[in-house]
Amino acid sequence: MISKKIxxxxxxxxxxxxxxEQFVHSIFSDKYLTTLGVKISKKDVAVDSVAVxxxxxxxxxxxxxxxxxxxxxxGAMGYLVVVDGMRKETLQAAMDLHHLxxxxxxKSLPFYFLINKADLVDQWEVTDAMLDxxxxxxxxxxxxxxxxxxYVNEAFNALARDMLLASRA
Amino acid sequence: MAGDLNAETAAYAPQGDxxxxxxxxxxxxxxxxxxxxxxxxxxxxxxxxxxxxxxxRKLLLRREQIxxxxxxxxxxxxxxxxxxxxxxxxxxxxxxxxxxxxxxxAIEPIVDATLKNxxxxxxxxxxxxxxxxxxxxxxxxxxxxxxxxxxxFSKSVEMAFSxxxxxxxxxxxxxxxxxxxxxxxxxxxxxxxxVFFIHGDTGLVLAHMEGEGVGSLDAEMxxxxxxxxxxxxxxxxxxxxxxxxxxxxxxxxxxxxEKSNKAYLACIVRGTPHDSFRTHLRETLELMLVxxxxxxxxxxxxxxxxxxxxxxxxxCLVAHYAGDNEKKLPLWAKFMxxxxxxxxxxxxxxxxxxxxxxxxxxxxxxxxxxLEPGLVVSHVERQKSxxxxxxxxxxxxxxxxxxxxxxxxxxxxxxxxxxxPYLSYxxxxxxxxxxxxxxxxxxxxxxxxxxxxxxxxxxxxxxxLETREKAxxxxxxxxxxxxxxxxxxxxxxxxxxxxxxxxxxEFPVNKDVPVPEDTEKLQKTVDMLAVLEKRVKExxxxxxLTIYGHADATGTEKRNxxxxxxxxxxxxxxxYARGSSMPIAMYGMGADHASGDGGAGSxxxxxxxxxxxxxxxxxxxxxxxxxxxxxxxxxxxx
Ligand SMILES: Nc1nc2c(ncn2[C@@H]2O[C@H](COP(=O)(O)OP(=O)(O)O)[C@@H](O)[C@H]2O)c(=O)[nH]1
Ligand SMILES: [Mg+2]
Numbered sequence: 018m019i020s021k022k023i024x025x026x027x028x029x030x031x032x033x034x035x036x037x038e039q040f041v042h043s044i045f046s047d048k049y050l051t052t053l054g055v056k057i058s059k060k061d062v063a064v065d066s067v068a069v070x071x072x073x074x075x076x077x078x079x080x081x082x083x084x085x086x087x088x089x090x091x092g093a094m095g096y097l098v099v100v101d102g103m104r105k106e107t108l109q110a111a112m113d114l115h116h117l118x119x120x121x122x123x124k125s126l127p128f129y130f131l132i133n134k135a136d137l138v139d140q141w142e143v144t145d146a147m148l149d150x151x152x153x154x155x156x157x158x159x160x161x162x163x164x165x166x167x168y169v170n171e172a173f174n175a176l177a178r179d180m181l182l183a184s185r186a
Numbered sequence: 187m188a189g190d191l192n193a194e195t196a197a198y199a200p201q202g203d204x205x206x207x208x209x210x211x212x213x214x215x216x217x218x219x220x221x222x223x224x225x226x227x228x229x230x231x232x233x234x235x236x237x238x239x240x241x242x243r244k245l246l247l248r249r250e251q252i253x254x255x256x257x258x259x260x261x262x263x264x265x266x267x268x269x270x271x272x273x274x275x276x277x278x279x280x281x282x283x284x285x286x287x288x289x290x291x292a293i294e295p296i297v298d299a300t301l302k303n304x305x306x307x308x309x310x311x312x313x314x315x316x317x318x319x320x321x322x323x324x325x326x327x328x329x330x331x332x333x334x335x336x337x338x339f340s341k342s343v344e345m346a347f348s349x350x351x352x353x354x355x356x357x358x359x360x361x362x363x364x365x366x367x368x369x370x371x372x373x374x375x376x377x378x379x380x381v382f383f384i385h386g387d388t389g390l391v392l393a394h395m396e397g398e399g400v401g402s403l404d405a406e407m408x409x410x411x412x413x414x415x416x417x418x419x420x421x422x423x424x425x426x427x428x429x430x431x432x433x434x435x436x437x438x439x440x441x442x443x444e445k446s447n448k449a450y451l452a453c454i455v456r457g458t459p460h461d462s463f464r465t466h467l468r469e470t471l472e473l474m475l476v477x478x479x480x481x482x483x484x485x486x487x488x489x490x491x492x493x494x495x496x497x498x499x500x501x502c503l504v505a506h507y508a509g510d511n512e513k514k515l516p517l518w519a520k521f522m523x524x525x526x527x528x529x530x531x532x533x534x535x536x537x538x539x540x541x542x543x544x545x546x547x548x549x550x551x552x553x554x555x556x557l558e559p560g561l562v563v564s565h566v567e568r569q570k571s572x573x574x575x576x577x578x579x580x581x582x583x584x585x586x587x588x589x590x591x592x593x594x595x596x597x598x599x600x601x602x603x604x605x606x607p608y609l610s611y612x613x614x615x616x617x618x619x620x621x622x623x624x625x626x627x628x629x630x631x632x633x634x635x636x637x638x639x640x641x642x643x644x645x646x647x648x649x650x651l652e653t654r655e656k657a658x659x660x661x662x663x664x665x666x667x668x669x670x671x672x673x674x675x676x677x678x679x680x681x682x683x684x685x686x687x688x689x690x691x692e693f694p695v696n697k698d699v700p701v702p703e704d705t706e707k708l709q710k711t712v713d714m715l716a717v718l719e720k721r722v723k724e725x726x727x728x729x730x731l732t733i734y735g736h737a738d739a740t741g742t743e744k745r746n747x748x749x750x751x752x753x754x755x756x757x758x759x760x761x762y763a764r765g766s767s768m769p770i771a772m773y774g775m776g777a778d779h780a781s782g783d784g785g786a787g788s789x790x791x792x793x794x795x796x797x798x799x800x801x802x803x804x805x806x807x808x809x810x811x812x813x814x815x816x817x818x819x820x821x822x823x824x
Contacts, residue, residue, distance in 0.1 A: 019487045020406060022388045057410045069487070072390060072410050088417040092387030094487060184486035 020070040021180050023173075024090055026118060027099030028110040032133040035163035036099065037075045040173050055089050064178045071177060090118055095127040095180040097172065102134045102160070105142040115156075127179035130158035131172055136165050273743065277773055284732060284808060376457030377505040379439075382409050383474065383495055385485055386448050389413025392485070392492040395499040412441070412452055438609060438661045444471045448482045453502055458608070460506060467502065474498050548574055551596040559612040560584025573602040581610035583618045609661040616662035623660055624653055630671065639663045642670035647725035675725060682718045683809045686711060691757070693803040696741075698752035701800070711807070712760050719768050722811060730810045732771045733757050738802035739777045750774035753805050777802070 025033040034056065041060035056075040061068060074089050090096070098115050101107040111130060119125060130151060132143055138160070151158055159168040159175075244251075282289045382394045382405060391409035416431045434441040442453045444467040451471050455463075474495055475482070481491040545568070552574075556563050560581035567575040578587060587605065588598040610616075617634045626632050630643040639657050641650075650671055657666040689711045691704045700708050715731065722729045735754030737746040751774025758770045 018489050020388075020390045020489065021487045022390055022410075055414050057407060057414060059404065059406050059410075070406055072406055074410070074414070089414060091417070092385070092389060094388065180487070184488070 018070065019067065019181070020072060021094045021177065022072050022074065022092055023176065023180075024074045024076060024093040024096040024118070025099060026076060026090075026096055026111070026114040027131075028101070028104075028107040031099045031101040031104075031107050032161075032163045033075050033099050034077075036097075036131065036133065036161065036169055037073050039163045039166055039169045041073065060173070062174060062177055064174065064181050067181065069177055069181065071173065087117065087121060090121050093118075093122065093126065094184070095176050097129055097131055097176060099131045099133050100143065102132050102141040102143045103137060105144075105147065108132075108143055108147060127176055127183050129172055129176055130156055131161045131168075132158055133161050133163060135160040135167055136162040274776065277775065281734065281773060281775070284810075376455055376459040376463075378453045378455050378459070378463075378503050380454040381499045381502040382412070382452045383492065383499060384409045384413065384450050384452060385482070386446070386450060388485070388487075390485075390487065390489075392449065392489050393495045393499060395496065395503060397503045397505070409452070412443070416443070438659065442467060444468055446471060446475055448475060449478075451502065463504065466504070470498050470502055547596075548600065551591055551594070551601070552576065554594045554596065555587055555590060558585065558587070558590045560610040560615040561587060561590070562608065562610070564606075573600050576601050576603045578603060578605050579608035579610075580605035581608060581612075581615050583615050583622070584610065611662040613662075616660070619660055619662065620657070624656055634663075637662070637664035638667050639665070640667040640670070644672050644674050647673040647675070647727060651726045673725060675721065679718065679721055679725070679811070682714060682721070683811070686714055686718065686807050686809055690801075690804045690806060692800050693753055693805075694800075695803070696749060698749065698756045708757065708760070712757070712764065715761060715807075716764055716766060718809070719766055728768070728812050730769045730771065730812070731761070732773065732808040732810070734806045734808070735772065735774045736802060736804050736806070737775075737777050738799050741777075743776060746776040747774045749803075750776050753803075757805055 025037060027033050037056070037058050041058050055077060058073045058075065060071045060073065062071060063069070074093070076089055096118055098111040098118075099107075100111045115128065115130075118128070132148065134141075148158065157175075159172040161168045161172055163169065279289065377397065379397045380394065380403065383392045384390070385392050389410045389412070391405045394405040394409070396403075415434070432443050432445070434443075438456055440455050440458075442451075442455055442459070442464070444451045444464070449471075451467055451474075453467065478492065478495065548568070552563060552566055555561055555576065555578065561584050562579040563576060564579055565575075565577035569575065576587070580587065587601075587603045591598045591601065613634060613636075616639075620632060620634055620639055624632065627645055627649065630641055630645050633640050639660070641653070641657075645653075650668060650673060654666055654668060657663055689707065691700045691708045691711070693699070693704075694701050699705075719729060733754040735750035735752070737750040737753075751772065754772035754774060758772050761768075761770060
């Protein structure tokens with residue numbers, strides 16, 4: 018059996034918890050998350066007919082990303098950085114967290130940016146120009162919506178596949 | 187021959203049950219008889235076809251011929267009935283055993299006797315089959331009985347006359363402790379219920395194992411949570427410090443963690459393990475780290491390599507009961523304690539019991555501590571000068587020993603009291619534990635008496651179920667009595683079930699869609715079932731529905747089963763179409779012979795004549811309710 022630890026990073030209220038909820042119905046209640054600062058869920062997926070168990074660590078920050086407990090990043094095999102499309106400052110936070118994660122893990126792990134709340138795209142502050150600059154840095158991203166489910170499965174599955182390839186390499 | 191005729195008619199009646207094919211009740215029987223007759227004559231050579239001879243035969247053998255024919259017919263009928271019964275026996279058993287316990291009661295003595303007989307005859311076979319199963323079971327039941335012994339100290343009396351009992355009495359006398367305290371200390375039971383081997387960095391579970399009879403948990407989640415908790419604790423309390431979390435406690439359970447930088451072992455333990463358990467864990471982990479060093483370094487999520495850790499994990503699933511360490515002693519040793527007791531009584535004992543006033547006061551103080559619920563004085567050391575040293579076990583809910591002494595008018599500073607946490611089974615402490623652990627809503631009264639925690643009043647089913655689980659895991663609670671606890675909504679549910687079960691929906695000839703008069707009734711019942719399902723779910727319960735489809739007595743049997751099943755299926759489909767998610771069992775009962783018995787009037791007459799009866803073409807419902815069991819907690823609920 019193959020298991021993978023994935024962390025969800027991102028500023029407060031960008032939709033990390035909602036994305037996980039959309040992807041998997043989690044069984045541990047929110048009580049744990051407020052005390053521990055992390056919420057753990059599990060989902061079994063199949064990547065090219067290989068069964069993989071994803072253990073998702075949804076890190077909780079209260080105000081900014083700064084108070085996220087980065088100890089939880091230890092041992093992650095991949096991560097998702099979530100941005101709230103309606104607040105452009107969360108994109109900067111995402112970049113910072115991404116660099117932090119790279120530094121902490123000491124190697125480059127598979128990751129994706131999720132530009133979330135795509136159902137409200139007309140109210141987005143994050144512009145196409147900003148996203149182009151992500152492209153230039155070869156940061157791959159999905160425009161997701163935890164509300165409609167748009168690209169949520171795709172994002173998690175893409176990450177799972179990248180992680181599987183990384184561990185085979 | 188009538189039998190042949192009947193077979194043909196049946197073959198030409200593709201319309202099924204509801205088409206009368208004009209054959210009387212015995213048509214089937216004769217068909218079968220016909221078959222048997224043919225079979226019967228098969229190996230007998232043909233008699234010469236001679237008219238005179240035949241006449242002679244008639245004259246001479248008439249009686250015998252008739253008798254023979256009768257015999258053959260009887261045999262045929264028997265075969266026919268066997269055939270009939272064998273067609274429906276499985277369904278009939280299922281249907282009947284769902285309804286009441288009579289069938290079970292009828293079969294039980296037969297099965298019992300058969301089993302006994304065949305065990306007697308083939309003992310070795312049974313031993314071979316059962317041995318691998320029995321070992322663990324016996325172990326489990328021993329564990330159980332010792333556990334209940336812990337709760338009921340009265341059992342200690344039984345120890346009085348054994349060698350061990352004698353030794354303990356001596357210990358009690360020597361140390362000045364009560365006999366019960368000694369028994370408790372010696373009977374401490376623990377059991378390792380689960381063990382997880384967890385990768386240090388990722389918190390992913392590499393391998394895990396459960397003890398006998400322990401329900402399964404989601405290992406991935408548990409191990410990730412454990413890792414998160416450790417990270418959290420390290421972050422909050424031990425910043426920069428080497429100190430790591432090694433034990434977590436919750437009620438009767440504790441989690442023992444043995445850590446290294448690469449991986450750790452976590453054990454869920456019931457009771458208080460021996461010190462040596464910690465050592466065993468450490469040694470096991472060290473061995474595992476050596477054997478799996480490379481796999482641990484290269485770990486990237488694939489746990490395949492770690493299936494070989496099984497034997498290590500197994501060695502951690504230990505259980506310890508009172509009496510495990512009994513060694514065989516030589517005969518002379520058995521007389522030693524008696525000798526020692528005599529000696530002590532005669533000599534040193536006298537000195538021990540000559541006391542001065544001070545010592546008396548001190549002893550009274552110790553006695554006060556002993557009487558305090560939730561405190562167990564396990565060791566008292568008198569000092570020549572300075573405070574006496576007292577070692578006591580203390581339940582978290584017991585009063586502080588210093589307070590107890592002060593309130594009783596003793597000076598606590600005369601003692602140096604050290605306490606070890608333990609779980610008390612004292613009634614007053616268990617009561618306290620129950621009232622702190624369980625949130626009792628208005629309308630519910632909770633009492634604790636002789637190991638039984640009782641509840642009476644009204645509460646929601648969700649609360650009842652949750653509390654039942656909680657109450658059972660409270661240390662010191664042996665039984666939970668909830669017979670007088672009701673969810674008032676249960677009455678409404680029972681009423682709905684009664685209504686649903688009394689509904690009969692009838693069908694036209696050879697159709698699986700109800701007669702127009704009953705369409706609305708069916709729709710209403712389906713609505714009611716949907717409401718019931720919702721209510722039941724709200725109450726934290728699950729329901730299963732059984733639909734019995736019936737056909738009338740006409741037509742072929744095969745078709746009757748088909749149509750009766752189709753009727754049940756139609757209704758199930760209606761329910762599923764409405765988004766129902768309850769399990770539905772469907773039974774096609776075929777033609778319903780039973781319902782005609784004793785029936786008066788035209789229906790019964792029609793039936794007799796082999797006619798079709800609308801009242802027979804129907805479906806009926808049975809509803810079963812059960813408590814929903816959250817995944818992984820089955821074991822807790824037993
Ligand atoms: N419209 C919309 N709202 C979202 C979406 N994702 C999250 N939200 C909302 O954003 C808020 C914060 O979400 P949450 O998952 O708690 O964010 P977290 O702090 O990153 O875990 C909640 O009110 C969500 O309902 C989305 O895709 N679309
Ligand atoms: Mg969140």
